[in-house]
Amino acid sequence: MIRSLSTLTFSALIGALFLGALCLIAGESPVRVVEIVIQNSMLNQEDLAVTLFYSTHLMFAATGLCLAMHAGLFPIGAEGQISISCLATTVVGLLMGPSPFGIFLALLAGPLTAAGLGAVTAYFKVKKSSHEVIVTMMLNFLSASVANYLVSHFFQSSESQNPETGTLAPAFKLFSPLFSLANTPANSSFYLAIAVCFLGWFVLSRTRWGYEIRAVGLNHSVAAHSGISRARVITTVLIVSAALAGLSSFNQILGYNLKYQVGFSADYGFLAIVVALMASRNPLFVIPASFFFAILMKGSAELDIDTDTITRDFVKIIEGFLILAFVLAQKIDLKSLFSRKRIDDESSRA
């Protein structure tokens, strides 16, 4: 807990430091940059709605990643899982129509198809010993291509110039908007995302399955001798982690857009990796870390317009620094710097 907290603050601090330095190099006042970012992400309902919408996406995917990373895995498939789950929800909704059963199926379609992708990853990992990074990377490309193909060949909306599907009936809007302003994306799946973070934390720290995940991640040989099946843990965690990323379909389709747009995702699945790392794999810290990144995403969009030298790619650079800072924070035992509770190996010997 303390370790996660210190990693979080350390990463944020380093990030801020680099941010400042970067602004100065680019000839822009860091204070002004922060001002722009905050002004355009939180200070009015319209902007805040977008920020919360982003953070909902990040929380779902990053919580799943926390679970998988605790099992010693590093899947990067959330991006593909998000787009496939959103497409599946839309397609099921379009095909089934707004009957209660159709709505129910559309609700399940997202997490279930994503879980299917997770199961494919697990199959290759467990049965074929393929590395999950490679498999999920491939599945990301595959998902994007399949989604493009399906949309352009079968579900293209006749009313739109953009590559997108037709719109679902209003009855599919299961998650109501958080703000009364028209067309704001934030919806009540935001609360679900926060609940998922708490649930993720509870599962990891308080349940048998969460314990088994941690044991396998730390030392799978000891875990095996303790009767924990690595294959079972890896399979279940990859499936659940994917299903959580698939919950993004609630936010995107059933809470906001009601249609699938090709390329709708602003790399949520990849950003979620950074969020999970920054949260030090603790789902509780995913909440502030997601919010932090959502602010950066939303706020930096205005940097193009409001400053001369800094663009929205700024966020990408910050991401890079944060990953570096995270790796650093892992190497340095921060706790030992602040606390004296260290055990001298010699003195403990009888």
Place this chain on the structure above:
Amino acid sequence: MKPTLTLNRITKRYGDAFFANRNVNFNFMAGQIHALVGENGAGKTTLMKILFGLESANSGEILINSQPVVINSPIDAKTHRIAMVHQHFMLENQLTVRDHLQLEINSSSKTWGFMRNTIQDEKVSQLLSKLKLNVGLGTPIGSLSVVEKQKIEILKTLLFDPEILIFDEPTAVLPPDEVEQFYDLISELKQSGKSIALITHKLADVIRHCDYVTVLRLGEVRFHAAVAKTDANEIARHMIGDDTSASSDKTKAAADLSATSFKLQDSERTAPLKIYKFSCSDLKSIDLHVQHGEIVSFAGVESNGQNALIEYLIRPENIVGPIKGSISILGLPTVENLATRASSSDVRALNIGFIGPDRLSDSAILDFKINDHYRLLPHYRKDFVLKPISKTTISSAQQELDIRPNDLDLKIGQYSGGNQQKWVVGRETSHYPELLLACHPTRGVDFSATEKIHNILRGIRHRNRSVVLLSSDLDEVLALSDRIYVFFSGQIVGEFLPPFNRSEIGRAFGGAKPSSQKSGGR
């Protein structure tokens, strides 16, 4: 004869008190094969690593032709024409034979990382034919057989035309028919005047192929002789120690105690462990049983099948077939054939305890705090939502075994090795197991804790429950056991009852079958 190389009073210390080598003397003679034997952990490999420059000694000297030399790295060793063939191959599967040889001749010279020297094909092909090795230089190592890989390792060393050759358990990886070939090669090297050191566990090979033998035990030389003047029994006796009187009282007391508890036994109940004519890839027709209220030892020189058997009891999925016979633990048939064997989850769900032979890969996760450490025992993670572990369970283990420091908020890795071991013992006995598989239960713990752990094991027996003990410390085995099975090359060569006859057990360690099926108990 004058030795070509002498190791003089070599001492290697780890920490304050652990001596891997203590005042060890060892001589290499030209044209002689010198065997270095001893239990695992006796210090054989450490000694040879010191000679090869992979470890540095705390004191002592190395003399070549009576001149002291300094060997700080394998490169130094090579310049003194010392070569070593390691127990585990130092080969890279993707590279070809030629790559390895190139690398070898370029690693010792100061070439700044450039491949300046090229191998002489003539010399290599000579060596290849000498080794009876028929592979092209462009063959990737990964496609070679184990035997061929070992020959490549030997070939690498011969490129230097070394005077001193060290082989660390060379035959461990070889199939039986290849072992003879290997020794033919060794004796050829011997005839060309090389000095050879051979680390091995196989006493029969020592007798047949070696000229001298040195026995290390607990880091010290316990025995040294010309092979012609000794035999396998004598060597085995020195390997396992020959102080016969030390534990006889304890053994007797243990025997008395077990006799009384034996009467309490309910003969209707099935034996906690029954192994019926079990064979697999590395075990042959293992037939044994463990009754209620007894401590049974699986003894033998390390890696003669007893370690594998314990692993298969806990992790049946690791058995490599074909399987014959069966194993049942606490009434659960865990192994009958390859397809239906139980998983380690099934086995661990039984009321058993398991103290693993290698703490860090079997029993303890260093990043876990005490609570999570206890949950490695399935007993403490029965419900999906985990219940807290009672404080008394943990603190009673802490007090009983005097685990220090007395701070339950630490990670396991923050305790010293001995205290980690105590936490493992504490955990695996905290649920009063019906059957405890205890491998080296006192490894790394101090004297008083050893006594405490022994008492815990006796306590389990006293409750009419059972212990399987695997220990490389024969004194411990003799002090605790009610019966001893001695393993030799994947088979049980003898079953012993108290009062134990140390020398007879020693002979069984060397592979000799005891005169009667059940020895002792006269």
